[in-house]
Amino acid sequence: MDGYIAKEIFNDKIGFAYDDLIILPGYIDFSVSDIKLRSNLTKNIKLNTPIVSSPMDTVTEHNMAIQLALQGGIGIIHCNNSIDEQVEHVKKVKRFQNGFITNPVLLSPEQPISEIYRIKKQHGFSGIPITQNGRMDSKLLGMVSFRDVDFVKNKETSIGDVMLTDLITIEEGSSLEDAYEILKESKRSRLPVVDENFNLKSLICRKDLANRREYPNASRNRTTNQLLVGASVTTHLNTNERIIPLIKAGVDVLVIDSAQGNSLYQIKTIKYIKEKFPDIDIIAGNVVTTKQAKNLIDAGADALRVGMGIGSICTTQEVCGVGRSQATAVYKVSRYAKSLGIPIIADGSIKNTGHIVKALTLGASTVMLGSMLAGTEDSPGEIFYKDGVRLKNYRGMGSIEAMKQTSSSERYLAQNENIKVAQGVSGTVVTKGKVSTYIPYLVQGVKHGLQDIGSNTIQKLHTMLDDGTIEFEIRSMSSMRDGAIHGLYDYKK
Incomplete structure (x- = not known):
């Protein structure tokens, strides 16, 4: 041996x-x-x-x-x-x-297009289903995105006046694979899932299809x-x-x-x-x-x-x-x-x-x-520079700096102690690029x-x-x- x-x-x-x-x-x-x-x-x-x-x-x-x-x-x-x-x-x-998004952001046709700007700023996307009352299980009336309102000057214009009504949908109960095939063929970015009464049940996004392909693991x-x-x-x-x-x-x-x-x-x-x-x-x-x-x-x-x-x-x-x-x-x-x-x-x-x-x-x-x-x-x-080196801050959760916030003190069973004893330090590390x-x-x-x-x-x-x-x-x-x-x-x- x-x-x-x-x-x-x-x-x-x-x-x-x-x-x-x-x-x-x-x-x-x-x-x-x-x-x-x-x-x-x-x-x-x-x-x-x-x-x-x-x-x-x-x-x-x-x-x-x-x-x-x-x-x-x-x-x-x-x-x-x-x-x-x-x-x-x-x-x-x-x-x-997501696969089937069961709680998508929704709007109603009576709401102003300023809501689309708000959603874009808050969530980073703008492909939004429009239902009769702005809720799930309500009749799907259209879809709207930022490009539909980008050149509309009056921000109080009703969404119903600009939404896309020529919809491509898929029936409730269909598989994700079926949905992705429709997305491929239609070249649409969103695919609403509806029941027999055309009530919205969920939503599927093209971005998710791309992510499945790009990140198989x-x-x-x-x-x-x-x-x-x-x-x-x-x-x-x-x-x-x-x-x-x-x-x-x-x-x-x-x-x-x-x-x-x-x-x-x-x-x-x-x-x-x-x-x-x-x-x-x-x-x-x-x-x-x-x-x-x-x-x-x-x-x-x-x-x-x-x-x-x-x-x-x-x-x-x-x-x-x-x-x-x-x-x-x-x-x-x-x-x-x-x-x-x-x-x-x-x-x-x-x-x-x-x-x-x-x-x-x-x-x-x-x-x-x-x-x-x-x-x-x-x-x-x-990211910051020190002596020409790209750095980021890195600190232990037992450092005094981190323990000034209650949750970190709880990690060391010290949240009720008047005197904090550091079990970590704060420092810097050299940058490494992207996780990807x-x-x-x-x-x-x-x-x-x-x-x-x-x-x-x-x-x-x-x-x-x-x-x-x-x-x-x-x-x-x-x-x-x-x-x-x-x-x-x-x-x-």
Whole structure:
């Protein structure tokens, strides 16, 4: 045997980080294009790309969630904001792509065309069905868009005077595939769905057809065709005031956001959600031990976030002296959780694609990224320059700056404390461009890693870990230096 199997390495008394280990190469009998990264986010939700964006206020709002879902991952909207703001972010993700839109924006023929300008400004679109009373299940009379009113000077003109009445529709009960064929042939941007009395039942958009074609791996709800999105909540007593509107907005998964998840408060929150909303999946955490994991799984968690104090902006281990080395935590917790059918998310300490490969190899089903996504154009915040370098702000949710907002304090169970102890810092990261180009780059790097190991799926990777096919070595400092770029005056990537 050339190296050591995971069971031998992690029986040691030393905790290991990703950089402490190197995976030995396996046998390749497939091409990179044969590799599929589809994996479980939770017991019931699968992703084509095993990447989740962290629920941090400098990482994930609706732009990040949309772009990541289009690439096959999922974004978790942070809760360091008002309930209305968080709900609106979820709604924006859900409105971005639909199958049958059952609650479209509607107008009546008596309303003025100024309403179209308002809707265009508020929602960013203007293709609007016109029904008899401006409501669903009312007779469809026409369609109107911004181009129908662009040159009409009198903004008080009735919509009924400018709307398009030569309509192409589809009958209620038809499939999405049938609808898309009609959209292709008609070249219309909207297709109303009507019943036998010509009452409007739903709406289908051409843009959604284009998105299905352009993003075949996108994370979608199979029933509604909407993009998947998650949202974080805390364990505060009033958190149900946030949970209920999030679920009404269509959120697909709730993440209970806590630095130390093994608490009475989180267990109560999990049980409350499962009792009131049994169909919603819950990602619980954070945990780093099997004892922590057991309590949350017993309470009803559908997935676990693993990691404590190892993020680039996190100081929990330094301030509190509590946490665990991430590679060890991922391996130990994933072994236990897998025996109960619960997937884990490796959260923190991921700086490159090699770390993603190692996290997946050690048993994680997905990885959660913070700093690696904070520098993209799709994260919240403005790009600015310092010393000629393009930067964006990135802060830990345990930083004093973030804890000035109540929800972040709740994550660290410190909302009622007069003295705030920082468990994170605020900093900056270099910009990385758009998620639409950055994620495919990460995915390709991960695929090359799996190919070198000899696995064409994440499920096979986990099987190879369990049966001892995958071997590791513990690296010395000299070995780490050799494995990094060295001996050059300068270089380009």
